Amino acid sequence: MQIVFEKRTLANGLDVIVHEDRDLPIVAVNVWYHVGSKNERPGLTGFAHLFEHLMFEGSAHHDHGYFPPLQEAGASLNGSTNADRTNYWEVVPVGALDRALWMESDRMGWLLPALTQEKLDNQRDVVLNERRQNYENRPYGLAQIAIAHALYPPTHSYYWPTIGDVADIRAATLDDVSAFFARYYHPANASLTIAGDVEATRAFELAEQYFGAIPAGPLVDPVVPPPVDLVADSRLVLEDRVEFPRLYLAWHSPALFADGDAECDLLADLLSNGKTSRLFRSLVHERRIALDVAAYQSSRELAGMFQVIATAAAGVSLEALRAGIDDGLRAMAASGPTIAEMTRARAQAESGFVQRLQTIGGFSGKSDQLNAYNIFLDDPGAFGRDLARYRAATADGVRRAAGSLVEAPRVALSIVPRGRRDLALQGAVEAVAS
Amino acid sequence: MSIDRSRLPFVRDEGALHLPRPQRQVLDNGLPVWTVEHENVPMVSLVLVTRAGASEDPVDAEGLAALTADALDDGAGERDAFALHDAIASLGASLEIDCGPDATAIDITTLAATLPEAAHLLADVACRPRFDANEVERVRDLRRQRIAQMRDVPSAIAERVFVETLFEGHPYGHLSMGRDLALAGLGADDVRGFHRARYGIDRSLLIVVGEASHAEMRTAAADAFGTMGPSQEPLVRGRIERMPTSGLAGTLLLIDRPGAPQSEIRVGRLGPARSTPDYFASIVMNAALGGQFVSRINLNLREDKGFTYGVRSGFDFRVGPGAFVVQTSVQTDATAASVREILRECGDIGDGRPVTPSELAMAQAALTRGYPRSFETGDQIARSCMQAALYGLPDDYFETYVARVRAVDVAAVTQAAARWASPADLFAVVVGDRARVEEELRGVMPRVVVTQG
Missing domain, CATH: 3.30.830.10 (Metalloenzyme, LuxS/M16 peptidase-like)
Known part of the structure; x- marks a missing residue:
C-alpha cells in the first residue's frame, strides 16, 4: 500500500x-x-x-x-x-x-x-x-x-x-x-x-x-520538554454533574513513532475495541460491572499517554472496576495476546490504513496524512513505514507493553456525582482542573 | 509570475461528474438489491436497510426497535456473540447498526477480497440472530443506564424534549433509544416477535457498493440472502404519514440546570416530509438562513455577537412529517437575546428581509458545487442510495439535483421560509440555569413553561 x-x-x-x-x-x-x-x-x-x-x-x-x-x-x-x-x-x-x-x-x-x-x-x-x-x-x-x-x-x-x-x-x-x-x-x-x-x-x-513570494520566517527551535517522571501513583477525584462514576487510569507511554508506540496501539485495540476485546468482554459483557470501557494510546511528539477509561454500572464501585482492569492488564502482561488476537489486531490496523485512503481531503484524508508524515517524519511517503510498524509488532512486544503499565506509576482519576466523594477510589484527593 | 491580489480568482465550473448509477435488481426470493461499482480503495460496503425503525415501536414498548437492532449482533447463526465479532474483526471488517425513525440500517464494510464472507455474516446478523434471553436482558439493562446517563447531557435533554413534544402521540414521538419505563418491561420474546414481524424481504433493501463488479456483488448477495423470507407484518402505509397535532407554537419549555455556564437551545416546529414539493426551495432557504457557517444566524450569533461556538438550522426530513430546528448552545447571560435573534432571523427571511440575489447564489452554489463531494466513498454512495430508496426518489434524482437546486428563485425561498420558519409557528426548548434566564425569556416568547424534562 x-x-x-x-x-x-x-x-x-x-x-x-x-x-x-x-x-x-x-x-x-x-x-x-x-x-x-x-x-x-x-x-x-x-x-x-x-x-x-x-x-x-x-x-x-x-x-x-x-x-x-x-x-x-x-x-x-x-x-x-x-x-x-x-x-x-x-x-x-x-x-x-x-x-x-x-x-x-x-x-x-x-x-x-x-x-x-x-x-x-x-x-x-x-x-x-x-x-x-x-x-x-x-x-x-x-x-x-x-x-x-x-x-x-x-x-x-x-x-x-x-x-x-x-x-x-x-x-x-x-x-x-x-x-x-x-x-x-x-x-x-x-x-x-x-x-x-x-x-x-x-x-x-x-x-x-x-x-512563492511569501518571505520565510525564523526557524522554530524544537520544544525541549522537562523530564516527565511520575514517581508514585496519584489518586484524584472530581465531582461533576453525572449519574454514574467513571474511572480514568493514565500512564506515561512512548511518544509518537517511538519504540513501543505501535505495540501500545495494538494493546489498546485488544483491550477495548469491539465486543471480543478483553476488557469489553469481561467488564461490560460478562460481568456487567461497566457501562463502557475504552483504552487508547495517545502518542504525541514530545510524549505519549496511555489511558483506560470505564464507567461504573449502577451500584458498582470504582474499586471493582479498577480491580477488573488491573486483572485484565496483568493477564496480558503475563501471557500476552493469543495468535488469533494478534491476527485480528493486525487485520484491524491494516483495514484502518486502507479506510483512510478513501478520501483526498478533510481530517485524516490522504492530503492530511501526507502532511502529517512530512511534518513529523520529514517523509510524506512514510505511509508504508508506518504500517510496517504494525505488521512487525509481535505478541511479545504487546505483552511487554502491558507489562510496563502494570509496573509503572499512574494517575487514577475518579469522577463522581456531586456530593458523593465517598464513591471515589480510596485515598483520592481533589484534582486540579482549571 | 505574480498574482493579482486585487480580486479573487473566478471559479470555473469544469470537470465532469460521474454520478453513481445503482443497478437495481431483485433476487429470486424477492429481496431488492442495488449494486454500485465504485473504484477507489479495495473495499466494499454492504448495507441492509429495513423498515423496522423506531416509528415501528408498539405503544408502551418505545425502544423495542432499537433494542432489537442492538441485540442482532449478540450471537447469530452458528456463532455466539464473541465468535461472531471475532469473525468480523478477523476479516478486517467493521459492522455498524443504526436504528433511525424510519428504518434500521445494518452496515458491514470489508476488504473487497472478503465480500462473500462479509455478506454471509451480514445475513446471519439480519436473518438469524439468536436473541438469547441473557444477551437481550444485558443489552436492555445497558440501554436503560444509557438513558439515565443522557439526563446529564444538556444537548441530549434538549433533543429529547424537542422530539417528544413536537411529535407527541405520533409514532415519531420518542427517540430511538426509547423510554426507561417501556424498556423495563421488554425481554427476549418481545425482541424475537419484533424481528419476526418486521425483518423481511418486503420491508428490506440490500445495497452493495465498492470495488467489485455488479455480477460479483449480485452473486454474493444471492448466496447470502437467497433464503431470506417475508416479514409477518407487512408495512402499514399511512401510519406515520399523518400529521401530529402540535399546539405548542409560541411556547418555550424551560428545563432547569442550576449553575450551567451555557444554555442549550432548540427553536423549531413540525417540518415537511421528504416528499414535499418544496424540498429544493426549503434546502436552499435553510442554506441561507442557518445551514452553513456563512448563513445569517451563525454570522449574527457567533461572528457578530460571540454568543456561541456555533449555531445551525436544519430540516430533519423523514418518510412522514419531519422537523425544522435551529440549535445552539450559548453563554447563559445571552440566552434570551439569542432566542430573540433566532426568532427575528427566522421571521425576516420570510417576511421583510428576503434573501438577496447574492445570498441566493451563494446558497445554491454551495449546494450544487459541493455535490460531487457526496460521492467520494463507498459509504457515502450507499447512504445516498439508502435515502433514494427509503424516500422513493425518482431514478434520475442524482442527475437532476443540480438543475433543481438552480431552479429555485427568491420568491420560492421566501415562500418556503414563510411556510416553515415563521416565528408565530415556532416553539422552543431551553436547558439552562433557570434562576438566571427565566425572567428575561418571559419577554421573548408568549408562554414560558418550566418543566422537569
Missing part, C-alpha cells in the same frame, strides 16, 4: 506535496503549520487555538471573512489545533483550486494587516463559548485537563489543554497574537499538500505562484 506523491520545497522553505487522484472532479488543499499548544508558555496558553480562529476572519486582500468565497465555490473547509500542530483544509471543485490557493496563501502571507482588536475580542468570546460547551458544561468534560495536570509538571507543554486557560484567553493582547503569528505562521514552518484532480506539474506551478 502506498500513496504516490511528489514533494518539492520552495525557496522560502515551504514544503509542497502533490498527489494525483482523478476519480472525482475535486481537489483537496491542506496546510499544516508545525505549531500547537506545545509551543505556548505558561500564562500565555490557548494561543495556537485562538489563532486558528483568527485565521478565518480575513486577510489583507480579502478582509471579509474566510468562508464566503469558498462556500460559494462549493468548498468544504475547516481547521483544527492540537498540542503539536495546526491544520487547515479545503476540498473544492477542481475549478475553484485557484481560489482556494489564493485564500490560503493570503492568510499565510498577509494576515496581520487585517487583524484588529474587534476581531480578537469577538473570537475570544467564541473560544470561551467553545470551552464552556466542550469542557465546562459537558459531563466528565474536565477529566482530561485534570489528568494532564497530574501527569506533567506545570512547565511541560502538555500540562495545559490546547483550548487554554480561561484567564490566559481573556488576557491575550493583539501584540501577543501578532508576535505568535510572526514566529510560527510562515512558509518555513508549514507544509502544503494539494491532492486530487490536478496534474502534478500544474499543481507545483500554482503553489509557486501563490506561495
Whole structure:
C-alpha cells in the first residue's frame, strides 16, 4: 500500500506535496503549520487555538471573512489545533483550486494587516463559548485537563489543554497574537499538500505562484520538554454533574513513532475495541460491572499517554472496576495476546490504513496524512513505514507493553456525582482542573 | 509570475461528474438489491436497510426497535456473540447498526477480497440472530443506564424534549433509544416477535457498493440472502404519514440546570416530509438562513455577537412529517437575546428581509458545487442510495439535483421560509440555569413553561 506523491520545497522553505487522484472532479488543499499548544508558555496558553480562529476572519486582500468565497465555490473547509500542530483544509471543485490557493496563501502571507482588536475580542468570546460547551458544561468534560495536570509538571507543554486557560484567553493582547503569528505562521514552518484532480506539474506551478513570494520566517527551535517522571501513583477525584462514576487510569507511554508506540496501539485495540476485546468482554459483557470501557494510546511528539477509561454500572464501585482492569492488564502482561488476537489486531490496523485512503481531503484524508508524515517524519511517503510498524509488532512486544503499565506509576482519576466523594477510589484527593 | 491580489480568482465550473448509477435488481426470493461499482480503495460496503425503525415501536414498548437492532449482533447463526465479532474483526471488517425513525440500517464494510464472507455474516446478523434471553436482558439493562446517563447531557435533554413534544402521540414521538419505563418491561420474546414481524424481504433493501463488479456483488448477495423470507407484518402505509397535532407554537419549555455556564437551545416546529414539493426551495432557504457557517444566524450569533461556538438550522426530513430546528448552545447571560435573534432571523427571511440575489447564489452554489463531494466513498454512495430508496426518489434524482437546486428563485425561498420558519409557528426548548434566564425569556416568547424534562 502506498500513496504516490511528489514533494518539492520552495525557496522560502515551504514544503509542497502533490498527489494525483482523478476519480472525482475535486481537489483537496491542506496546510499544516508545525505549531500547537506545545509551543505556548505558561500564562500565555490557548494561543495556537485562538489563532486558528483568527485565521478565518480575513486577510489583507480579502478582509471579509474566510468562508464566503469558498462556500460559494462549493468548498468544504475547516481547521483544527492540537498540542503539536495546526491544520487547515479545503476540498473544492477542481475549478475553484485557484481560489482556494489564493485564500490560503493570503492568510499565510498577509494576515496581520487585517487583524484588529474587534476581531480578537469577538473570537475570544467564541473560544470561551467553545470551552464552556466542550469542557465546562459537558459531563466528565474536565477529566482530561485534570489528568494532564497530574501527569506533567506545570512547565511541560502538555500540562495545559490546547483550548487554554480561561484567564490566559481573556488576557491575550493583539501584540501577543501578532508576535505568535510572526514566529510560527510562515512558509518555513508549514507544509502544503494539494491532492486530487490536478496534474502534478500544474499543481507545483500554482503553489509557486501563490506561495512563492511569501518571505520565510525564523526557524522554530524544537520544544525541549522537562523530564516527565511520575514517581508514585496519584489518586484524584472530581465531582461533576453525572449519574454514574467513571474511572480514568493514565500512564506515561512512548511518544509518537517511538519504540513501543505501535505495540501500545495494538494493546489498546485488544483491550477495548469491539465486543471480543478483553476488557469489553469481561467488564461490560460478562460481568456487567461497566457501562463502557475504552483504552487508547495517545502518542504525541514530545510524549505519549496511555489511558483506560470505564464507567461504573449502577451500584458498582470504582474499586471493582479498577480491580477488573488491573486483572485484565496483568493477564496480558503475563501471557500476552493469543495468535488469533494478534491476527485480528493486525487485520484491524491494516483495514484502518486502507479506510483512510478513501478520501483526498478533510481530517485524516490522504492530503492530511501526507502532511502529517512530512511534518513529523520529514517523509510524506512514510505511509508504508508506518504500517510496517504494525505488521512487525509481535505478541511479545504487546505483552511487554502491558507489562510496563502494570509496573509503572499512574494517575487514577475518579469522577463522581456531586456530593458523593465517598464513591471515589480510596485515598483520592481533589484534582486540579482549571 | 505574480498574482493579482486585487480580486479573487473566478471559479470555473469544469470537470465532469460521474454520478453513481445503482443497478437495481431483485433476487429470486424477492429481496431488492442495488449494486454500485465504485473504484477507489479495495473495499466494499454492504448495507441492509429495513423498515423496522423506531416509528415501528408498539405503544408502551418505545425502544423495542432499537433494542432489537442492538441485540442482532449478540450471537447469530452458528456463532455466539464473541465468535461472531471475532469473525468480523478477523476479516478486517467493521459492522455498524443504526436504528433511525424510519428504518434500521445494518452496515458491514470489508476488504473487497472478503465480500462473500462479509455478506454471509451480514445475513446471519439480519436473518438469524439468536436473541438469547441473557444477551437481550444485558443489552436492555445497558440501554436503560444509557438513558439515565443522557439526563446529564444538556444537548441530549434538549433533543429529547424537542422530539417528544413536537411529535407527541405520533409514532415519531420518542427517540430511538426509547423510554426507561417501556424498556423495563421488554425481554427476549418481545425482541424475537419484533424481528419476526418486521425483518423481511418486503420491508428490506440490500445495497452493495465498492470495488467489485455488479455480477460479483449480485452473486454474493444471492448466496447470502437467497433464503431470506417475508416479514409477518407487512408495512402499514399511512401510519406515520399523518400529521401530529402540535399546539405548542409560541411556547418555550424551560428545563432547569442550576449553575450551567451555557444554555442549550432548540427553536423549531413540525417540518415537511421528504416528499414535499418544496424540498429544493426549503434546502436552499435553510442554506441561507442557518445551514452553513456563512448563513445569517451563525454570522449574527457567533461572528457578530460571540454568543456561541456555533449555531445551525436544519430540516430533519423523514418518510412522514419531519422537523425544522435551529440549535445552539450559548453563554447563559445571552440566552434570551439569542432566542430573540433566532426568532427575528427566522421571521425576516420570510417576511421583510428576503434573501438577496447574492445570498441566493451563494446558497445554491454551495449546494450544487459541493455535490460531487457526496460521492467520494463507498459509504457515502450507499447512504445516498439508502435515502433514494427509503424516500422513493425518482431514478434520475442524482442527475437532476443540480438543475433543481438552480431552479429555485427568491420568491420560492421566501415562500418556503414563510411556510416553515415563521416565528408565530415556532416553539422552543431551553436547558439552562433557570434562576438566571427565566425572567428575561418571559419577554421573548408568549408562554414560558418550566418543566422537569
